[in-house]
Amino acid sequence: TAGRDVQVRHDPVQTTDGVEIEVAANLGTTAELDGAIEQGADGIGLYRTEFLFLDRDQPPDEDEQFESYVEALEAFPEGRLVVRTLDIGGDKPIPYLDAKEEENPFLGNRGIRRSLDEDSDLFETQLRALLRAAANGDGRLSVMFPLVSTVEELETALDVVDAAAESLAADGIDYDRPELGIMIETPAAVMMANELASRVDFFSIGTNDLSQYVMAASRENDAVAHLHDPLHPAVLRAIDRSVDAAHDNDAWIGMCGEMAGDPTVTELLVGLGLDELSMSAVTIPEVKAEVTETDTESARALAERALSASTKSEVREIITDSQ
Numbered sequence: 001t002a003g004r005d006v007q008v009r010h011d012p013v014q015t016t017d018g019v020e021i022e023v024a025a026n027l028g029t030t031a032e033l034d035g036a037i038e039q040g041a042d043g044i045g046l047y048r049t050e051f052l053f054l055d056r057d058q059p060p061d062e063d064e065q066f067e068s069y070v071e072a073l074e075a076f077p078e079g080r081l082v083v084r085t086l087d088i089g090g091d092k093p094i095p096y097l098d099a100k101e102e103e104n105p106f107l108g109n110r111g112i113r114r115s116l117d118e119d120s121d122l123f124e125t126q127l128r129a130l131l132r133a134a135a136n137g138d139g140r141l142s143v144m145f146p147l148v149s150t151v152e153e154l155e156t157a158l159d160v161v162d163a164a165a166e167s168l169a170a171d172g173i174d175y176d177r178p179e180l181g182i183m184i185e186t187p188a189a190v191m192m193a194n195e196l197a198s199r200v201d202f203f204s205i206g207t208n209d210l211s212q213y214v215m216a217a218s219r220e221n222d223a224v225a226h227l228h229d230p231l232h233p234a235v236l237r238a239i240d241r242s243v244d245a246a247h248d249n250d251a252w253i254g255m256c257g258e259m260a261g262d263p264t265v266t267e268l269l270v271g272l273g274l275d276e277l278s279m280s281a282v283t284i285p286e287v288k289a290e291v292t293e294t295d296t297e298s299a300r301a302l303a304e305r306a307l308s309a310s311t312k313s314e315v316r317e318i319i320t321d322s323q
């Protein structure tokens with residue numbers, strides 16, 4: 001069905017048996033908000049805040065960040081805005097923050113690791129801006145941490161949220177607590193998903209990094225692109241395990257890696273139990289159309305077949321046969 005004409009739907013979509021799947025947009029900058037609205041996004045499932053820090057020579061201050069988060073909240077007054085805290089290092093260097101060269105940047109100091117270490121001041125400033133934005137009347141704010149691999153990292157990050165709240169209270173500034181979650185991007189997070197899920201409100205699977213780490217294949221190296229693919233059964237099983245852990249702990253679970261925007265796998269993702277899919281805005285109309293044609297029982301059967309496959313090509317065949 002790829003490439004067919006589909007109408008833009010601005011209302012939330014359901015499967016044929018009435019299960020609502022949130023279809024949201026990934027956002028780099030607030031300049032992309034209009035496009036997300038035009039394509040019918042239900043909300044923003046991943047606001048990559050790195051972009052606020054790029055193309056300048058010092059970080060944005062608390063007020064500037066606050067304004068940008070409120071702008072995104074106001075664009076979706078009925079929807080949800082998931083903001084990811086600063087995720088730099090690896091493929092996302094920021095010149096004025098990146099002093100040290102690392103030999104293996106993807107296995108190095110990136111994501112939440114930096115926020116809890118050398119960028120801890122920036123992390124607290126960002127959380128203060130986010131907690132202030134959460135007190136804004138429009139939209140629902142959710143905040144998530146990237147590249148979490150241990151319970152300790154999550155607990156430390158949650159402590160910084162508490163500290164930000166206390167400092168705002170001490171300053172007499174209005175704030176609210178957003179929903180809190182983590183990205184599932186490392187095999188360690190998958191293995192510890194139960195313990196992590198019991199401490200948060202939601203998960204969002206970053207399949208770009210999760211595939212890279214599960215398959216030990218760089219997302220930037222063409223020579224191993226055949227391995228860096230979320231359709232490998234190993235990655236599908238990691239997704240399945242994360243979904244179960246989230247739901248067992250009453251947390252919702254979304255996906256914001258590129259896989260979420262591929263309409264040929266929408267039925268599979270619904271079958272795996274994802275509650276939300278977030279993608280680049282252009283693919284939203286097609287994914288929404290796929291959701292409305294999906295029946296959750298057949299989708300679950302499809303997912304079971306894919307999960308019992310031995311190879312990626314078997315998974316592909318199973319998906320093609322179901323279309």
Ligand code: PEP
Nearest residue numbers: 206207208209256257258
């Ligand atoms: C991912 O890793 O899948 C993800 C959504 O994050 P990013 O692509 O920004 O690393």
Ligand code: MG
Nearest residue numbers: 185206208209
């Ligand atoms: Mg990532």
